[in-house]
Amino acid sequence: xxxxxxAVLVTLLAYLSILRSRFLGHQRRKRLDYLLPKIDxxxxxxxxxxxxxxxxxxxSQIQLNLDGFQELPLHKKWARQATTDRIIHFRRxxxxxxxxxxxxxxxxxxxxxDTMRQMKSPKWARKVRALTxxxxxxxxxxxxxILPLTNSRNRELRAAARHAYIKLSKNEPFKFFxxxxxxxxxWDQVELFRIITTTEDISxxxxxxxxxxxxxxxxxxFCLKLIVHYNQxxxxxxxxxxxxxKDHYLRADAINCLGKLKVPDVEDRxxxxxxxxxxxxxxxxxxxxxxxxxxxxxxxxxxxFLHSTNFDLRKAAAKSLVRNNQLAGNVIQELLETANRENLxxxxxxxxxxxxx
Amino acid sequence: xxxxxSWLGRAYENTLFVYGLVLLLVYALLALLSMLAIRxxxxxxxxxxxxxxxxxxxxxxxxxxxxxFNEGLTIISNVRSLLTxxxxxxxxIIINDGSTDxxxxxxxxxxxxxxxxxxxxxxxxxxPVRKIYKSTDPAYSSLMxxxxxNGKSKADAVNAGINIATFKYFVCTDVDCILHKDxxxxxxxxxxxxxxxxxxxxxxxxxxxxSSDFDEGVLIRMRPPRQLxxxxxxxxxxxxxxLGKMGWSYINCVPNVSGGLGLFxxxxxxxxxxxxxxxxxxxxxxxxxxxxxxxxxQIDYAxxxxxxxxxxxxxxxxxxxxxxxxTRWARGLAQLMYAHFSMFLNPRxxxxxxxxxxxxxxxxxxxxxxxxxxxxxxxxxAVTGQVNWPYASLLLxxxxxxxxxxxxIAILWDQxxxxxxxxxxxxxxxxxxxxxxxxxxxxxxxxFSLRGYYYFLTGKKSTWGxxxxxxxxKKKK
Numbered sequence: 001x002x003x004x005x006x007a008v009l010v011t012l013l014a015y016l017s018i019l020r021s022r023f024l025g026h027q028r029r030k031r032l033d034y035l036l037p038k039i040d041x042x043x044x045x046x047x048x049x050x051x052x053x054x055x056x057x058x059x060s061q062i063q064l065n066l067d068g069f070q071e072l073p074l075h076k077k078w079a080r081q082a083t084t085d086r087i088i089h090f091r092r093x094x095x096x097x098x099x100x101x102x103x104x105x106x107x108x109x110x111x112x113x114d115t116m117r118q119m120k121s122p123k124w125a126r127k128v129r130a131l132t133x134x135x136x137x138x139x140x141x142x143x144x145x146i147l148p149l150t151n152s153r154n155r156e157l158r159a160a161a162r163h164a165y166i167k168l169s170k171n172e173p174f175k176f177f178x179x180x181x182x183x184x185x186x187w188d189q190v191e192l193f194r195i196i197t198t199t200e201d202i203s204x205x206x207x208x209x210x211x212x213x214x215x216x217x218x219x220x221x222f223c224l225k226l227i228v229h230y231n232q233x234x235x236x237x238x239x240x241x242x243x244x245x246k247d248h249y250l251r252a253d254a255i256n257c258l259g260k261l262k263v264p265d266v267e268d269r270x271x272x273x274x275x276x277x278x279x280x281x282x283x284x285x286x287x288x289x290x291x292x293x294x295x296x297x298x299x300x301x302x303x304x305f306l307h308s309t310n311f312d313l314r315k316a317a318a319k320s321l322v323r324n325n326q327l328a329g330n331v332i333q334e335l336l337e338t339a340n341r342e343n344l345x346x347x348x349x350x351x352x353x354x355x356x357x
Numbered sequence: 358x359x360x361x362x363s364w365l366g367r368a369y370e371n372t373l374f375v376y377g378l379v380l381l382l383v384y385a386l387l388a389l390l391s392m393l394a395i396r397x398x399x400x401x402x403x404x405x406x407x408x409x410x411x412x413x414x415x416x417x418x419x420x421x422x423x424x425x426f427n428e429g430l431t432i433i434s435n436v437r438s439l440l441t442x443x444x445x446x447x448x449x450i451i452i453n454d455g456s457t458d459x460x461x462x463x464x465x466x467x468x469x470x471x472x473x474x475x476x477x478x479x480x481x482x483x484x485p486v487r488k489i490y491k492s493t494d495p496a497y498s499s500l501m502x503x504x505x506x507n508g509k510s511k512a513d514a515v516n517a518g519i520n521i522a523t524f525k526y527f528v529c530t531d532v533d534c535i536l537h538k539d540x541x542x543x544x545x546x547x548x549x550x551x552x553x554x555x556x557x558x559x560x561x562x563x564x565x566x567x568s569s570d571f572d573e574g575v576l577i578r579m580r581p582p583r584q585l586x587x588x589x590x591x592x593x594x595x596x597x598x599x600l601g602k603m604g605w606s607y608i609n610c611v612p613n614v615s616g617g618l619g620l621f622x623x624x625x626x627x628x629x630x631x632x633x634x635x636x637x638x639x640x641x642x643x644x645x646x647x648x649x650x651x652x653x654x655q656i657d658y659a660x661x662x663x664x665x666x667x668x669x670x671x672x673x674x675x676x677x678x679x680x681x682x683x684t685r686w687a688r689g690l691a692q693l694m695y696a697h698f699s700m701f702l703n704p705r706x707x708x709x710x711x712x713x714x715x716x717x718x719x720x721x722x723x724x725x726x727x728x729x730x731x732x733x734x735x736x737x738x739a740v741t742g743q744v745n746w747p748y749a750s751l752l753l754x755x756x757x758x759x760x761x762x763x764x765x766i767a768i769l770w771d772q773x774x775x776x777x778x779x780x781x782x783x784x785x786x787x788x789x790x791x792x793x794x795x796x797x798x799x800x801x802x803x804x805f806s807l808r809g810y811y812y813f814l815t816g817k818k819s820t821w822g823x824x825x826x827x828x829x830x831k832k833k834k
Contacts, residue, residue: 001751003755004751007755007758007761007762008758010765011761014769015765017769018768018772018784018788019781021773022772022776022781025776092408132405156401185549185550185552186417186549186550187546187549190409190410190413190415190416190549191409193415194412311478345474345475346476349474349475352474354491354493354498355473357448357523
């Protein structure tokens, strides 16, 4: 009997919780439906449509009129949070003066105080939220506050602190590449890449430094992507050195990087090492030669296309031949006339502009 | 003789008691684990993450595979729905599995498709591919259509798609399913955020689409189904995905990633032979084989689940079609258990062998048999006057209230996390459904499961067949 009563009570409690959550959700929606258009209108009037912004007046010289904002119920926490969220929303979509002015508005409304309070919360989710807000609003936070969090046991907090450090630290934003020991996840790399490539006034170092000295493979792999993004040709010797690494995933990344940097000097080296490489590296070598398109390795590509027993290698070789089209026109024509049925299909596949991959 | 019968009776009673008790405890545990898993998910995920990924050049490429067989009624709006997905790098492969209606003609004319010379390398054997089509319109450059000979199974069609897929991960869905616009972003995140293990599959919650409003393949308004049978399925899906799968996901013991929507590692799926075209539960079979492959090759793997609803599918609205579906599922489960029985309680397969497989065997495969035998014995005892009615009534009432409680908890987690449905009375409508489920819906499931087992044992011929879709209508004015 007791179990029946417990089951009934839990069910009733669940109903009440559903009712309560829907009621609170309804109230929240109602409040926000009323407040958000007001906040948006104020931001548009004061910042987005501000003639001084359009005229290019520096944000520091623009006096914001906060009267309209003072009429908002900013003494209530939910209203302050809603205002912060809207400012962040606008700031994510604008650059330059308007972005700086949104930041000024955030500071002048003293919304950063709430964020700072969240930073002191014992709950990691709140700290992460606060750090994300600081990153979005570009509010400087002292290194002593962020650095301890970069070693937090909580992965989300650790990652957010690292992002904040790179974005907000005025000293050495890339310092943490030297000390990070755990692997950077694919997601960390996506976030770091965004932060590094979108932060204004950040001095971009030569990433070859970490390619050469870092013992963290994920840091090296990430730096190779940054080298490609910033087209850092001075890093080529360091990347070329990485071709000797025993880790074939890293080697494949290095070959990929050299291909994207279009370094013709490494072609001979890539061809000479080709036969001793695992499939993944061989594919990258063929792609790299296609990207470099110097025309010096057409015979090698032709040989691979005709004689490789692996379908993917033949396809990669054909693709690279097609990329070398200007210099390999005769070879491609010859292959079209003489290739067997399967190779002919591969060649036609690679030549068809409708087929992307 | 009488002594033996009485001993057998007592043994049966005791076994059944332990069986029931363990089942109730497992569900209580799942309710707790699912709460932890959902809480972790909601704390961790922000919409901002999706925005970042949507604009990142580092997002992993994804291939969407959608097999179609006689889907002429909905094919165009469904492909349009797939084309609206929000993701920076993906391709869509529609596999026309030898449709006998005008599915292929519609695709060709609507999306300006032309046959191309495509270098097709079948790593998994399938029925022959006739032609491969690409669109001449740059707006549909991510779309590809495979026209193949009918393989009499969804598995054969998807395998042809896997052979042609470009990217390392593929998302398998049914072409009649409607996906949330952020589906690919949501499915990619768990792969990118996993710290230690290789994520070989990711699933997400499915919902019944029957009474929801759609426009050009995009969900406009979510409603619980008006008809009783689809509404039972909606409640069942919430319990199964939000409570069951999320609970299992928390301890990395997900038994199945639904065929309606799932992301898979292409290399692992290909190496273990792709979908089994002879299986009636090809989705569960593939995942079991992928996990088995991972164990055999010492790959530390993870299978993840997302509590958010990302996919809407049309649930069978007539008992006839519903019976076909559930009979097929039950037959698939029996096939799976038979084919992979060597994993059962085998420590070599870790959690898969010691938790997932035994649970599926005892509480999924045997459950209909246990229930059926229970009913027969109950009737016998009632006829012979051996039932202690006050005690039996209490027990029955407890099972009933417990079943309602578990389903209500699943609805609660769903509501607290995502607050689906616009009106409160739509949720109330859903909350009332479990009261009838026990009496009306559950007996049907048991019956169709038994029929599936019977077909499995007798080897009755059957195909995946046409589900006779109604199609998704536009928003009602």
